[in-house]
Amino acid sequence: MKSIKNYSETDLPGLSIKQKRSKKTYDALIKTGFNLLKTREYDSITVAELSKAADYSVGAFYTRFQSKDEFFDALVIHHFKTRDAHLDRLFSTSHNDDFADVLIKDIVNYFRINQKFWRAALKRSMRDPDFWSPIKRSGHNIATSFIVKLNELSNRPLTDLEETNVRFAFQIVFGIINNTIINEPGPISLKQKLFVEKLIRAFRLITDYDRILENKQPGKGKKKKS
Numbered sequence: 001m002k003s004i005k006n007y008s009e010t011d012l013p014g015l016s017i018k019q020k021r022s023k024k025t026y027d028a029l030i031k032t033g034f035n036l037l038k039t040r041e042y043d044s045i046t047v048a049e050l051s052k053a054a055d056y057s058v059g060a061f062y063t064r065f066q067s068k069d070e071f072f073d074a075l076v077i078h079h080f081k082t083r084d085a086h087l088d089r090l091f092s093t094s095h096n097d098d099f100a101d102v103l104i105k106d107i108v109n110y111f112r113i114n115q116k117f118w119r120a121a122l123k124r125s126m127r128d129p130d131f132w133s134p135i136k137r138s139g140h141n142i143a144t145s146f147i148v149k150l151n152e153l154s155n156r157p158l159t160d161l162e163e164t165n166v167r168f169a170f171q172i173v174f175g176i177i178n179n180t181i182i183n184e185p186g187p188i189s190l191k192q193k194l195f196v197e198k199l200i201r202a203f204r205l206i207t208d209y210d211r212i213l214e215n216k217q218p219g220k221g222k223k224k225k226s
Contacts, residue, residue, distance in 0.1 A: 026064050028054045030078050033071065034117065042072065042120035072124065075117065080138065083110070091145050097213050099149060101200050104173065107142075108196045111177050115190065122182045143170040150209075155217040162212065169206040173199060 032054035036045050047068060051061045065071040087106075094102055111118055125132035147166050151157050158166070176199065180190050188195045204210060 022064070025054075025056055025060055026074075028056065029061060029064065029071070030074060033075050034078075034114075037075075037114070037116045037120070039116075041116055043123075069124070072120065076121065076135070079114075079117070080134070084138075087142065087145070091149055095153075097153060099153065100146075100204055100207070100209050103146065104200045104203055105196055107173065108177065108190070108199060111181065112190050115181055118178070119181050122178060139170060139174050140167075143167045146170070150207075150212065153216065154212050158212070162208065166207050169203045172206060173203055 029050065032050060033045075036050065036053060047061050048058055050071075051058045061071070065074065090103065090106060096102075121131075121135065125135075143166055147158055147163055150162075150166065177190070179185060180195075188198060
């Protein structure tokens with residue numbers, strides 16, 4: 001399940017990386033950016049602070065990125081590469097009927113940990129609509145992967161209506177999470193255990209998940225026990 005093309009080092013925002021030393025600096029800046037975003041809003045982080053925290057000069061930053069926006073593009077690409085790899089493993093190794101719960105918990109936990117990164121992404125999309133396109137495709141691809149998984153769990157292809165329900169359920173999940181991150185409307189916050197519990201319940205209801213699994217078809221190609 002890939003949301004965007006596989007990026008090589010020279011595809012990444014910033015100048016081409018030709019030496020191991022340069023790549024080491026690039027990676028250190030990216031890692032430092034995510035670390036700072038665990039406690040700081042992106043707009044409040046200056047290039048000087050970022051460079052100092054990574055133990056490099058401001059000149060080293062601008063050798064690799066022309067602006068903070070370009071640096072944030074690199075953070076988003078790093079997100080795709082690491083997040084897609086994680087979700088690939090999750091989809092390929094989880095085969096139980098509670099997969100919906102596992103996936104929604106994983107999604108909420110990821111957004112909870114990277115809340116300030118996503119708030120910055122949402123703010124950026126407000127002034128640059130094209131910026132959101134690959135992120136939107138990523139959400140669609142997660143829904144597609146879930147449909148494939150639900151086909152597997154139910155031993156049959158979902159109907160068109162069931163597929164629509166799944167895609168709408170993900171629209172609801174991501175919409176609620178994004179709204180909570182940017183507006184914090186309440187009454188339940190992202191950090192509360194109740195948030196993920198309610199979101200799982202809503203997801204299962206909208207997808208009709210329990211009915212689909214209760215009426216699963218007999219497994220195909222399995223040998224009967226003697």
